[in-house]
Amino acid sequence: MRIAIVGGGTVGTALARALKGSGHGVVIGTREPEGPRAQRLAAETGASLAAPAAAAAGAETVILALPWAVAQDAVGALGDLAGKIVIDCMNPLGMVGGSLALTVGHMTSGGEILAGWLPRARIVKTLNQVGAEIMADAARLPQRPVMFMAGDDAAAKESVARLLTALGFEPLDAGDLTKARLLEPLAMVWINQALLRGKGRHWAFAAFHTRS
Ligand SMILES: NC(=O)c1ccc[n+]([C@@H]2O[C@H](COP(=O)([O-])OP(=O)(O)OC[C@H]3O[C@@H](n4cnc5c(N)ncnc54)[C@H](OP(=O)(O)O)[C@@H]3O)[C@@H](O)[C@H]2O)c1
Structure with missing residues (x-):
């Protein structure tokens, strides 16, 4: 599968590293494909580089790793991006009343707002629930971290589930795209533990099954 990662920042870099050797063709859509940071990342991961629109145009799956x-x-x-699978990693974070919060509130979600901008894309909200370090390392952890997905297109979620499995996660389907309203607050749970309660960034949620 040809995968475009749009945004070569913390998450984009982690996912490019995690996808190295996966057999997928990865292109990083970056504003500065000629810049030293992008060039180093491409040399390290084997990903190719392109401007964001060109990267997305050539991909079947587009991962959005942009600031909200x-x-x-x-x-x-x-x-x-009609017909393309669009993975939405973004959390609509900002300061609200002096605290870090979801700026869109809880009666909608960034994922649903994104769907309004891309009505013909097959959006899957996922890879937003843990820090980038876990995204880079999930395949090397002793237990698969759980990674929920929300989206309206069943075939798109099946494809994304295979990708999440290859990255080392246990994918779980949370339901339709409105369930992004659950997954974005779940990111806040992780952030609260990681950044505000001293747990640090090297942990993730896992699912524990008592029956298969
Ligand atoms: N960091 C985490 O651990 C984490 C975990 C889960 C979810 N998320 C979510 O993932 C998204 C990306 O987070 P991140 O930590 O990777 O952010 P980041 O390090 O700031 O990187 C975002 C990238 O977006 C690109 N970009 C395009 N237009 C931009 C503009 N006008 N201003 C700034 N950057 C622009 C830039 O890549 P180029 O310079 O290559 O164009 C930039 O490096 C966010 O929505 C965040 O909430 C982050």
């Missing part, structure tokens, strides 16, 4: 604050403009600049 710039997402509407950055996604708008990608062009028509």
